[in-house]
Amino acid sequence: MSATPVLALRGVSKRFGAVQALTDVELEVHAGEVVALVGDNGAGKSTLVKTIAGVHPIDEGVIEWEGNPVSINKPHDAQGLGVATVYQDLALCDNLDVVGNLYLGRELLRRGVIDEVTMEKNSRELLSTLSIRIPSVRIPIASLSGGQRQVVAIARALIGDPKVVILDEPTAALGVEQTAQVLDLVERLRERNLGVILISHNMADVKAVADTVNVLRLGKNNGSFPVKDTSQETIIAAITGATDNAVTRRAVRSTEAAK
Amino acid sequence: MSDTSGTVKKDAVEPTAAAPVDDPTAAAGAATALDPRLLIREEGFKGYITEFKRKVKGGELGSLPVVAGLIVIGVIFQLQNSRFLSADNLSNISYYLSATGMLAIGLVFVLLLGEIDLSVGSVSGLASTLFAVFVVNHGMEGWLALILTIVTGVGIGALHGFFFARIGVPAFVVTLAGFLGWNGLMLWLLGSSGTINIPDSGPVHLLGQSSFFMDQSIVGAYILAALGVASLAYGSLVDQRRRKAAGVPFRPTSEIALRVGLLAVAAFVTAAVLNSAAGVSNSLVIFLASLVIVDFVLRRTPYGRKVFAVGGGIEAARRAGINVSMIRITVFAISGGFAAVGGMFFAGQTQSATLNAGGGNTLMLAIAAAVIGGTSLFGGRGTVWSALLGMLVIQSIQTGLDLLNMNTSIQYMITGGVLLGAVVIDSVSRKSQKAAGRG
Numbered sequence: 001m002s003a004t005p006v007l008a009l010r011g012v013s014k015r016f017g018a019v020q021a022l023t024d025v026e027l028e029v030h031a032g033e034v035v036a037l038v039g040d041n042g043a044g045k046s047t048l049v050k051t052i053a054g055v056h057p058i059d060e061g062v063i064e065w066e067g068n069p070v071s072i073n074k075p076h077d078a079q080g081l082g083v084a085t086v087y088q089d090l091a092l093c094d095n096l097d098v099v100g101n102l103y104l105g106r107e108l109l110r111r112g113v114i115d116e117v118t119m120e121k122n123s124r125e126l127l128s129t130l131s132i133r134i135p136s137v138r139i140p141i142a143s144l145s146g147g148q149r150q151v152v153a154i155a156r157a158l159i160g161d162p163k164v165v166i167l168d169e170p171t172a173a174l175g176v177e178q179t180a181q182v183l184d185l186v187e188r189l190r191e192r193n194l195g196v197i198l199i200s201h202n203m204a205d206v207k208a209v210a211d212t213v214n215v216l217r218l219g220k221n222n223g224s225f226p227v228k229d230t231s232q233e234t235i236i237a238a239i240t241g242a243t244d245n246a247v248t249r250r251a252v253r254s255t256e257a258a259k
Numbered sequence: 260m261s262d263t264s265g266t267v268k269k270d271a272v273e274p275t276a277a278a279p280v281d282d283p284t285a286a287a288g289a290a291t292a293l294d295p296r297l298l299i300r301e302e303g304f305k306g307y308i309t310e311f312k313r314k315v316k317g318g319e320l321g322s323l324p325v326v327a328g329l330i331v332i333g334v335i336f337q338l339q340n341s342r343f344l345s346a347d348n349l350s351n352i353s354y355y356l357s358a359t360g361m362l363a364i365g366l367v368f369v370l371l372l373g374e375i376d377l378s379v380g381s382v383s384g385l386a387s388t389l390f391a392v393f394v395v396n397h398g399m400e401g402w403l404a405l406i407l408t409i410v411t412g413v414g415i416g417a418l419h420g421f422f423f424a425r426i427g428v429p430a431f432v433v434t435l436a437g438f439l440g441w442n443g444l445m446l447w448l449l450g451s452s453g454t455i456n457i458p459d460s461g462p463v464h465l466l467g468q469s470s471f472f473m474d475q476s477i478v479g480a481y482i483l484a485a486l487g488v489a490s491l492a493y494g495s496l497v498d499q500r501r502r503k504a505a506g507v508p509f510r511p512t513s514e515i516a517l518r519v520g521l522l523a524v525a526a527f528v529t530a531a532v533l534n535s536a537a538g539v540s541n542s543l544v545i546f547l548a549s550l551v552i553v554d555f556v557l558r559r560t561p562y563g564r565k566v567f568a569v570g571g572g573i574e575a576a577r578r579a580g581i582n583v584s585m586i587r588i589t590v591f592a593i594s595g596g597f598a599a600v601g602g603m604f605f606a607g608q609t610q611s612a613t614l615n616a617g618g619g620n621t622l623m624l625a626i627a628a629a630v631i632g633g634t635s636l637f638g639g640r641g642t643v644w645s646a647l648l649g650m651l652v653i654q655s656i657q658t659g660l661d662l663l664n665m666n667t668s669i670q671y672m673i674t675g676g677v678l679l680g681a682v683v684i685d686s687v688s689r690k691s692q693k694a695a696g697r698g
Contacts, residue, residue: 105579
């Protein structure tokens with residue numbers, strides 16, 4: 001893991017009218033690290049990734065890219081830096097085949113004509129390095145299962161050689177086997193030394209693949225834990241805010257008193 | 260507790276990751292990224308046949324219904340009137356199909372977006388009138404008038420596209436308004452006279468009934484046939500070689516030979532038949548050339564890919580950075596442009612601009628042609644060759660009914676039935692494609 005994070009958010013705030021969606025949020029993503037972003041509904045997870053993806057520009061704070069402050073005002077800026085986002089609705093074209101979808105909007109050209117052969121070759125290489133199993137790269141997306149579509153959508157994010165990949169609920173609505181495929185893929189992204197931000201509601205998934213868990217609660221950081229040394233209960237307590245109760249306050253007070 | 264859940268998951272993953280891919284029948288170079296559950300296509304000719312059967316079962320009928328339909332039509336009309344399959348009649352069919360076929364080409368673009376353009380008939384009528392007004396009333400040079408007419412058609416289509424893409428009016432309504440409005444403009448331009456005769460020169464002569472490729476020379480037709488066959492063979496072989504070199508699956512030589520052989524038979528038989536009549540009409544040559552160019556644009560250029568993408572999923576296309584409005588406007592502009600070209604073909608057929616040019620069932624025939632040929636009404640699926648296949652069916656029926664001296668009333672009813680049948684086939688095959696996991 002590198003010393004300088006690829007992507008760092010320092011004191012980021014975002015308001016929508018009267019709603020303070022994010023307050024002083026900190027987040028660091030290193031190369032080769034899977035950062036899980038968890039929190040209740042409305043905790044600000046989606047808003048946070050949208051600020052990184054350039055959908056919502058931030059109001060206050062700094063976004064640092066490889067140690068240098070950058071401004072991300074539109075999706076194009078984020079893509080230019082090397083941030084690829086896979087949204088929950090995968091946005092694939094059902095009628096196009098896998099190759100067509102992987103390269104949609106950035107087709108390789110050869111003398112002004114779409115270079116199907118090179119695109120197919122690269123697609124097969126990419127899919128096989130990721131150990132993605134699909135029947136053929138030449139069948140329309142419509143004939144793939146939900147999990148296969150998800151891995152195609154993730155593979156598509158990799159075509160532009162990003163450094164950070166944001167996955168928004170990649171395992172929601174997937175079966176056991178498909179979830180396993182997607183989690184495998186997340187690990188392979190880490191092996192490729194990419195920074196991964198994983199939004200998930202599923203603690204088992206988070207425990208399985210993430211290195212660090214960042215908890216958001218009501219638009220604020222509510223703890224960042226290394227996954228290895230943290231129990232699921234601690235994380236869930238941070239998500240629900242159960243850490244902030246009479247027992248913990250008394251514990252804090254008694255430690256302060258002991259000083 | 261929580262730790263075990265993580266490990267259990269990982270263990271469950273292992274067997275799939277390690278599953279062997281050692282199917283001996285796998286095509287060369289296809290060993291990567293294969294699903295063990297996949298039915299792998301066998302090598303060579305047998306694989307081609309099984310693949311074909313599987314596709315038909317799965318609802319991917321391709322041009323099968325059309326070919327079957329053509330055979331049925333041919334048999335029925337030939338039994339009723341022995342002149343139907345005569346060289347002269349077939350030559351007639353080949354000449355008259357190109358005008359409405361041009362409208363159908365434009366419609367294929369619109370249908371690929373999952374939209375409809377109801378104005379193409381009226382625009383084609385307006386185009387023939389505009390051309391007549393330019394040439395006869397203003398004494399303009401024929402080719403200049405042709406260009407102006409086509410540009411007007413493109414402009415009209417772009418206007419429809421603007422209202423659809425930018426203002427958000429449903430395409431159905433915009434083009435219905437165009438259907439009425441442009442027809443009105445045509446009637447107004449024609450005025451009380453009702454007909455403008457156009458002198459038989461320039462583009463009108465080229466598109467007329469007495470204009471043939473290479474002046475009816477026998478070799479002309481064979482040159483065209485040879486050109487088509489040779490370019491398919493060359494293209495397929497070059498593609499096969501590049502795919503082999505890149506290590507991706509390629510078409511076996513036997514399959515290429517079969518395809519080239521089929522095209523060769525079709526092309527040379529057609530050439531021989533047309534030669535034994537009068538020759539290949541120039542309008543047919545222009546129609547076929549347009550098909551080849553448009554097919555290339557749709558399948559091999561980024562623009563064509565974008566059209567398919569917008570037809571397959573607007574949100575996906577937008578996220579991929581495709582300017583959806585621009586695609587919509589240009590597609591309607593293309594449709595308007597081809598409608599204007601079709602109008603020129605009509606003018607060439609009659610060498611006049613008349614009140615009923617582009618009226619009647621022209622629009623219905625063009626839509627029917629595109630759909631019968633296999634372009635889906637639901638967007639995202641189809642090829643421009645459906646304009647040719649569909650027009651062969653439509654024009655055969657028209658000519659056959661004319662030969663039998665059927666009333667217009669009967670013709671309308673039969674054409675309506677054929678259109679309904681084509682849409683039913685489209686809908687049903689879409690359903691079975693869904694059931695087979697390909698919809």
